Amino acid sequence: DVKVTQSSRYLVKRTGEKVFLECVQDMDHENMFWYRQDPGLGLRLIYFSYDVKMKEKGDIPEGYSVSREKKERFSLILESASTNQTSMYLCASSDRWGTGELFFGEGSRLTVL
C-alpha cells in the first residue's frame, strides 16, 4: 500500500521557535509538495520539489523553507514560528508527469502559541 508519512500529527510550539515538519514517501515519486489547509481557504501550496535538492516556491512561501536531501524525504522548516502559522500542514507526492494525482499524508496540525 502506497504511503506518505508525516512525522508528527500534532505539535504545539511557541512564537519564535524553529519548527521542522518531516515527510517521507515510499512510492519513489519525483515530486513532493507542502500545503497548508485553513478553513474557508482550502489548500494553498507552500513549496514544491521536483527532485533531490531542487525546490520551487509555491503560492505562499513567506516564512517557510524546505529541504530535500533524499528522494523520499521532504522537510518543511519554519525558521521562527509565528501565530499566523497555526494551521494544518499536508505533505503530498506524485510522479513526475503523471495524471495530476497527488498522494497525501494524514497532516500535521501545528499550533503556535
Next chain:
Amino acid sequence: GNSVTQMEGPVTLSEEAFLTINCTYTATGYPSLFWYVQYPGEGLQLLLKATKADDKGSNKGFEATYRKETTSFHLEKGSVQVSDSAVYFCALRRNDYKLSFGAGTTVTVRA
C-alpha cells in the same frame, strides 16, 4: 489565473438523500479536473477525475461531468450514506502541472 470555486458548506443531509456540490473553474485551455475527499482524521485522497471536456469521472457512486460550456465540474451522488461524511475539494491542474484547490465543502450525513 487558473482557479476553482466551489459551493460553500456546510451541507447536512439525511441518509439516502441526493448530494450535489457545485464547482466552477476559470482557466486558459482545458485543464484536468479532480475531486478529492478528506475523511475525518485523514489526508486527502483522489475521488475521481476528468481530463477533457465531456469526460465523466466516477467512483464509489459519485459522478462528475466536465462541462466546458458552463466551465463546471459538479459532484453528485444519488443516495448518500453516513460514511460519505467528509470534506470534498474540487481541484484543477494548472499549466505548471500543480493543482489549485477550492475551499472545500464539509458534508455531514445523518442516519
